[in-house]
Amino acid sequence: xxxxxxxxxxxxxxxxxxxxxxxxxxxxxxxxxxxxxxxxxxxxxxxxxxxxxxxxxxxxxxxxxxxxxxxxxxxxxxxxxxxxxxxxxxxxxxxxxxxxxxxxxxxxxxxxxxxxxxxxxxxxxxxxxxxxxxxxxxxxxxxxxxxxxxxxxxxxxxxxxxxxxxxxxxxxxxxxxxxxxxxxxxxxxxxxxxxxxxxxxxxxxxxxxxxxxxxxxxxxxxxxxxxxxxxxxxxxxxxxxxxxxxxxxxxxxxxxxxxxxxxxxxxxxxxxxxxxxxxxxxxxxxxxxxxxxxxxxxxxxxxxxxxxxxxxxxxxxxxxxxxxxxxxxxxxxxxxxxxxxxxxxxxxxxxxxxxxxxxxxxxxxxxxxxxxxxxxxxxxxxxxxxxxxxxxxxxxxxxxxxxxxxxxxxxxxxxxxxxxxxxxxxxxxxxxxxxxxxxxxxxxxxxxxxxxxxxxxxxxxxxxxxxxxxxxxxxxxxxxxxxxxxxxxxxxxxxxxxxxxxxxxxxxxxxxxxxxxxxxxxxxxxxxxxxxxxxxxxxxxxxxxxxxxxxxxxxxxxxxxxxxxxxxxxxxxxxxxxxxxxx
Numbered sequence: 001x002x003x004x005x006x007x008x009x010x011x012x013x014x015x016x017x018x019x020x021x022x023x024x025x026x027x028x029x030x031x032x033x034x035x036x037x038x039x040x041x042x043x044x045x046x047x048x049x050x051x052x053x054x055x056x057x058x059x060x061x062x063x064x065x066x067x068x069x070x071x072x073x074x075x076x077x078x079x080x081x082x083x084x085x086x087x088x089x090x091x092x093x094x095x096x097x098x099x100x101x102x103x104x105x106x107x108x109x110x111x112x113x114x115x116x117x118x119x120x121x122x123x124x125x126x127x128x129x130x131x132x133x134x135x136x137x138x139x140x141x142x143x144x145x146x147x148x149x150x151x152x153x154x155x156x157x158x159x160x161x162x163x164x165x166x167x168x169x170x171x172x173x174x175x176x177x178x179x180x181x182x183x184x185x186x187x188x189x190x191x192x193x194x195x196x197x198x199x200x201x202x203x204x205x206x207x208x209x210x211x212x213x214x215x216x217x218x219x220x221x222x223x224x225x226x227x228x229x230x231x232x233x234x235x236x237x238x239x240x241x242x243x244x245x246x247x248x249x250x251x252x253x254x255x256x257x258x259x260x261x262x263x264x265x266x267x268x269x270x271x272x273x274x275x276x277x278x279x280x281x282x283x284x285x286x287x288x289x290x291x292x293x294x295x296x297x298x299x300x301x302x303x304x305x306x307x308x309x310x311x312x313x314x315x316x317x318x319x320x321x322x323x324x325x326x327x328x329x330x331x332x333x334x335x336x337x338x339x340x341x342x343x344x345x346x347x348x349x350x351x352x353x354x355x356x357x358x359x360x361x362x363x364x365x366x367x368x369x370x371x372x373x374x375x376x377x378x379x380x381x382x383x384x385x386x387x388x389x390x391x392x393x394x395x396x397x398x399x400x401x402x403x404x405x406x407x408x409x410x411x412x413x414x415x416x417x418x419x420x421x422x423x424x425x426x427x428x429x430x431x432x433x434x435x436x437x438x439x440x441x442x443x444x445x446x447x448x449x450x451x452x453x454x455x456x457x458x459x460x461x462x463x464x465x466x467x468x469x470x471x472x473x474x475x476x477x478x479x480x481x482x483x484x485x486x487x488x489x490x491x492x493x494x495x496x497x498x499x500x501x502x503x504x505x506x507x508x509x510x511x512x513x514x515x516x517x518x519x520x521x522x523x524x525x526x527x528x529x530x531x532x533x534x535x536x537x538x539x540x541x542x543x544x545x546x547x548x549x550x551x552x553x554x555x556x557x558x559x560x561x562x563x564x565x566x567x568x569x570x571x572x573x574x575x576x577x578x579x580x581x582x583x
Contacts, residue, residue, distance in 0.1 A: 007033040007057055007066055009164070010077045010102075012094060013084035014045045014067075016230035016268040017111050019280075020139045021081055021168070023054070026065050028167045031057040033066045033074060042067050044270070051278040071101045078103070079164055081133065083111045086236050091115065095124035107160045109133040114181045114237060117148045127152040131161050134180055136187075136516030137220075138228045138267075141169035144516050146180060173515040176508055182498055183512035185241040186523065188234045189249050190491040193550070194222035196253040198273070203483050205273055207474035214445035214472055215437055215484040217520040222487070224282075227272035231256050232265045248549045249494040293456030295464035296406070302327060302378035304395055306337040309412055310384035312440030315341045318362040319354070319441075320469040325378065327369045334368030341366060344441065372398050380465055382434055383421075384412045392421040400425030408461050410434040415485065415541045418478045419451040428453030432462045435482060436471075447482045448473040480545035481538070488526075489542055490550035492535065495523035496557050506574050528573035532557060533566045 009025050011018045014036040022045070025032045036042050046067055057064035071094075074080065080102055084094050091110060098108055108130045110120050117132035124130045132148030139145070145165055149158055165172055175183075194208055203211070209221020218225075226234060235257065241250035259265065259272065266272035267280050274282045299322075303314045306328035314326045318341070326341070328334040342363050348354035372395075375381050381403060383395050392411060399409055410432050411421045418433035425431065433449025446466050450459055459475070466473035476483045498504040510522020527535055539553035560573070567573035 007031040007075060008078050009033075010035060010074045010080045012036070012071065012074075012080060012082050012098060014041050014268075015083065015085070016138050016228065016233060016266060017135055018081070018083035019045055019048070019268055021083060022065060023052070024139060024141065024168050026054055026063055028169070029063050030167075031061070031063055031066075033068060033077065035068050035071055035074065037069060039069065042069055048278045048280070071097045074098070074101050076103055077106055079160060080106055080108045081111065082108060086113060086115065086233055088115055091120055092123040095120060095126075095130065099124055099126045105129065107131070107157045107164075109161055109164070111135055113184050113233075114240065117177070118150045118152075121150050121152060128154045129157045131157060133161070133165070134175070134516075136180070136184065137225065137518075139168070139170065142171055144173045144518070145170035146173050146175045146516070148177065175512045175516055176505075178503060179505055179508035179512040180516060182504065182509050183516055183522075184237060185245075185250060186491060186495055186498075186509075187513065187517050187519075188229075188237050189241070189494055190487060191222045191226045191229075191234055192238055192250070192253050192256065193487050193490055195226060195255050195273070197483070197487060198223060199253070199255045202479065202486075203474065203476040207476065208483060208487075210472055211445060211447065211474040211476075211483040212487060214443070214474075215447075216488060219518040223273040227266035227274055227276075230266045230268060231272055232260045235260055245497075247494060247497060249490055249497075293458070293460035295460040296379065296408075296457065298322065298379045298408075298461065298465045298468065300325070300378045300380075301465075302375035302381040303384055304372070304375070304381065304399075305384035306333045307384070307386075309436065309438060309440060311337050311341050311344070312438065313382055313384055313412070313436055314338075314366060315344055315362070315441050316436075316469050316471070318366040319345070319358065321361070322365065322469065324366050325369055325374050326366065327372055327374055329370065331368070331370035334370050338366060338368040348441075372402055375399070376402055376404075378403065378407060380408045380410065380461070382410045382412060384436075387413060387416065389416055389421060392416065393424045396422045397424035400427060406430065408432065408458050408465075410462065412436055414482075415480060415538055417480070418449045419453065422451075429455040430458050432458055433478065433482070434462060434466070437484075444470070444472050445484075446471045446473045447484065448475050449478050449482060450475065451478045481542050485538055485542065486546075489535070489538055492523050492527055493539065493550065493552070493554045493557075496527070496554035499556055510575070524574035527557075528567035528575050531567045531569055532573055533561050535567075536561050 009030045010033045011022045012035045014034050022034045055064045056066050080098050084090050111133050121127040121130035131153050134146040134148055136144055205223050209223050212218050213221050235252050238250050238252040264271040267276050270276050277283050301317045301322050301324050303310050303326045314324050318324045326337055328337055345359040349356050349359050385391050408430055409425055414435055422431040435447035437443035437445050448462055463473045506524045510525050513519050513522040542551040565572040
């Protein structure tokens with residue numbers, strides 16, 4: 001780029017959005033001025049820049065960063081990015097001040113996530129040179145950015161903004177303002193639920209983040225994303241969403257208020273749910289506390305069932321080199337299940353995902369049986385029969401009679417109480433939940449559910465088994481929904497409730513969640529994939545355990561299922577039918 005004798009780009013507001021932009025502009029070869037009215041923020045950013053060896057701009061036009069606390073020192077910059085807090089009064093005041101202290105031709109980009117860009121442009125006094133730069137998550141190379149134009153902006157201002165987005169290496173996406181705002185509200189609500197779950201002591205911070213990354217394919221765990229976006233930003237957005245919609249799902253969790261009051265607002269502040277170094281990277285935690293229980297070796301595993309989940313788990317275990325017996329209701333069903341597992345492995349060989357020798361070895365380690373007595377020599381037995389309490393209890397009654405006293409007994413239930421399923425076995429200290437995700441051969445996550453009676457060595461043995469078969473175990477208590485469904489379904493329900501508005505758009509909201517936040521699916525596509533009838537059943541179980549508005553079955557979902565709309569399975573759902581709205 002052409003050398004300048006003064007900074008050519010300014011960033012006003014050096015929080016969760018502004019500081020990363022400052023660094024990206026410097027790395028892109030710009031001379032940058034960073035402005036913030038808070039001395040403690042400037043001091044923190046200055047320390048961070050020194051740590052990263054970022055120099056001030058050189059007199060010869062070399063790139064660098066200059067920090068100031070007065071907008072009058074912005075100078076003859078060509079472009080200003082406003083990244084102050086998401087508040088109308090604050091933004092309009094700052095935008096007007098930028099207008100007073102910069103060149104008339106300077107292009108101004110406001111990073112508002114929810115406020116109307118046209119209104120901000122008019123309030124700035126410079127509508128022809130003011131545009132929106134919507135950043136769904138803190139900026140990083142390759143991250144999404146939506147350039148929001150107004151009908152008043154000059155073509156040259158739009159072209160200049162386009163060049164800046166390209167220079168920063170941001171990925172330009174096209175998302176309408178309404179769906180973008182809805183997507184932000186929904187995702188922030190999900191993060192809010194995760195914060196509340198963590199403070200309940202239900203699961204650890206790292207387990208919550210791992211569960212949602214591995215179980216839902218999210219690019220970042222919800223607590224890490226909260227820190228990245230900024231707890232203060234999310235808190236403000238949630239307050240507005242709650243006031244606007246009246247939906248309790250958006251009511252900010254108490255922990256957000258408390259941490260914001262303490263100044264622990266996330267990565268930009270150096271402390272949130274995680275602690276960060278001066279470069280904004282999470283600090284390593286201290287050494288892990290030693291396990292309270294001693295893991296025992298798992299030399300042989302039994303799997304009860306012949307359906308998709310049972311076959312998938314048996315395949316995972318056998319491929320890991322562990323002798324496995326798959327027990328079905330009859331010898332014929334068992335033989336069919338074993339053949340289905342082998343067929344699956346043959347397909348994996350054809351696709352290059354499995355070596356022929358490994359497939360042959362796994363096939364030798366897997367046997368079928370039509371009688372539960374075949375489980376007598378197992379160290380771990382995994383029940384994977386129908387998701388029906390009475391069916392599961394009958395299996396566990398037999399396991400309690402057949403298996404040795406020290407055998408670990410696990411259920412793969414996704415929504416029923418683990419303790420209730422396994423109670424007939426008569427050995428609560430040896431019972432855990434091992435909720436494998438479907439399809440088991442592809443999904444790396446297992447929710448390891450402990451009951452009040454589960455012994456520490458049982459948990460340790462189950463965790464060691466998961467590690468041996470190449471799965472990540474996340475621990476949680478024996479409560480409906482465990483981690484993933486407990487967080488996922490309130491978020492999906494809030495999305496369905498959006499459809500009470502005439503202007504809500506299913507496809508555009510999904511696109512905004514996918515493109516803006518990097519989720520593999522938007523909420524409506526995910527509901528269709530899970531199945532609307534299956535989702536409704538999960539809501540009913542969640543609501544029975546947690547009778548609160550966020551877990552209540554959405555009336556529109558109930559109407560859809562009553563009308564025969566089940567999602568992908570029958571081609572009729574939110575996204576799989578003709579049109580954009582469930583009739």
